[in-house]
Amino acid sequence: MQVTRRRFLNLTAGxxxxxxxxxxxxxxxxxxxxARILSGFPPGGIxxxxxxxxxxxxxxxLGQQFIIENRPGAGGNLAAxxxxxxxxxxxxxLLTTSADAWNATLYDNLNFSYARDFTPVATVSxxxxxxxxxxxxxxxxxxxxxxxxxxxxxxxxxxxxxxGSAPYMFWELFxxxxxxxxxxxxxxxxxxxxxxxxxxQVQSYFGTFASSIEHVRAGRLRALAVTSATRxxxxxxxxxxxxxxxxxxxxxxxxxxxxxxxxxxxxxxxSASINQALNDPGIKKRIADLGDMTLATSPxxxxxxxxxxxxxxxxxxxxxxxxxx
Numbered sequence: 001m002q003v004t005r006r007r008f009l010n011l012t013a014g015x016x017x018x019x020x021x022x023x024x025x026x027x028x029x030x031x032x033x034x035a036r037i038l039s040g041f042p043p044g045g046i047x048x049x050x051x052x053x054x055x056x057x058x059x060x061x062l063g064q065q066f067i068i069e070n071r072p073g074a075g076g077n078l079a080a081x082x083x084x085x086x087x088x089x090x091x092x093x094l095l096t097t098s099a100d101a102w103n104a105t106l107y108d109n110l111n112f113s114y115a116r117d118f119t120p121v122a123t124v125s126x127x128x129x130x131x132x133x134x135x136x137x138x139x140x141x142x143x144x145x146x147x148x149x150x151x152x153x154x155x156x157x158x159x160x161x162x163x164g165s166a167p168y169m170f171w172e173l174f175x176x177x178x179x180x181x182x183x184x185x186x187x188x189x190x191x192x193x194x195x196x197x198x199x200x201q202v203q204s205y206f207g208t209f210a211s212s213i214e215h216v217r218a219g220r221l222r223a224l225a226v227t228s229a230t231r232x233x234x235x236x237x238x239x240x241x242x243x244x245x246x247x248x249x250x251x252x253x254x255x256x257x258x259x260x261x262x263x264x265x266x267x268x269x270x271s272a273s274i275n276q277a278l279n280d281p282g283i284k285k286r287i288a289d290l291g292d293m294t295l296a297t298s299p300x301x302x303x304x305x306x307x308x309x310x311x312x313x314x315x316x317x318x319x320x321x322x323x324x325x
Contacts, residue, residue: 030266031064035091037256038069038083040076040099045190046210046290050254051095053286054124057277066093075103075164075324077110084112088261090270094118096257098166101309105317106164106324115310119262120302122274123255127292128228129170129206130213131241132221137203142225142244145204149180158182159193159202164324167193169313170206170227170250172320177245197221208252209234209291227251234291253295253309255302271299 037055041047048070055066071079076099086092100114131142137156139145149156160168163186175181185202187193190211197205198220205212206227213234215221225241226232227250232240241248256274258267277283278294287294297305316322 030090030269031062033091034065034067035093036067036069037093037095038071038079039095040071040073040079040097042072042189043070046208047095047097047254049210049290050124053283054095054256054274054277057280057283058273061276062273075099075106077103077107080114080118081110081112083257083259084117086259088259088263090258090262090266092259093121093270094257096120096253096255096306098169098252098309098313099164101306102164102169102313102317103324104310105314106322108323114306117260118257119260119267120299120306121256121258121267122271122299123253123295123297123302123305124274124278125287125290125292126251126253126295127209127290128226128232128251129166129208130216130223130235130238131174131204131225131227132197132207132212132216132223133204134197134200134202135219135222136200137222139224140222142239142241145224146178146180146244149178149182153181154183156182156204157185157202159185159187159197159205161190161193162186162188163322165190166208166252167206169316172322173248173250173316174206174241174245176316176319177248206250213291232291234288252292253305254292255297267299 037051039047039051051068055068058066071082076097080094080100083092083094104114133139139148158171160171162168167190182204190208193205194207194211196202198215212221216223223235223238225239226235227241229242229249230240231238275296278296284294
């Protein structure tokens, strides 16, 4: 079943905010027992960190435990399918990431549709990546790096965290706009990629801020550019890729979604609680420490973001003819 952009936005529009006095008794009593937030990635990673950060805040402020359940596999699709088929009562939620936007095109035979089977609740953060190189690479700027790659085809390696990972997608967009093609070295996750980058086994990588910024500050890696549309406040001297390749922007969002059919009042209550969390100074600082920024939205705004990102990455994936491993 194909879900059009207009239909998805119309479905999402049903989650607009209502006054507390109009909320149903179900929503007023929610939650009455523990809920769970599924993350499609292993413990210890950035997605797990976000799930636990929001889960802990909701547990402390809503009076029930929000238990984090890791269901890694298939680029996050195992967790997403579990939530898509769960009872739509607000007690099974998904930590949603940008991977869900590009998985819709990367995978041909998903047993669910993100646009059809989920209701956006709230975004949590948005963050960019950093193009980093081992200090042995002589290039001191992005322009030099691109020129070097064009002059020496097949001699510079680019690590990724695997086909379909954020570093890989950032690289594919960069490749399509710069016209260069480095030697792709895929890893099973960002951790091993960074280890080999530090050791000089590979030369370049589109890392997340969380995985790379301390190595940049310590001089163990050199940052050539950030993938946000403009420079990042935490690295003001590092240019944006867009300063050399106008129009380039690549970022990762994190948010919470629920199964389609979850009562609107529950969605509204959860969205309000998460947005309240994002105003907490402790939460703001923790997200900033991860190199990201808080992003508070309504369910409808989150739904539009998902559609925009899905459309954007569909073009990149189809142009490069990328298929999930």
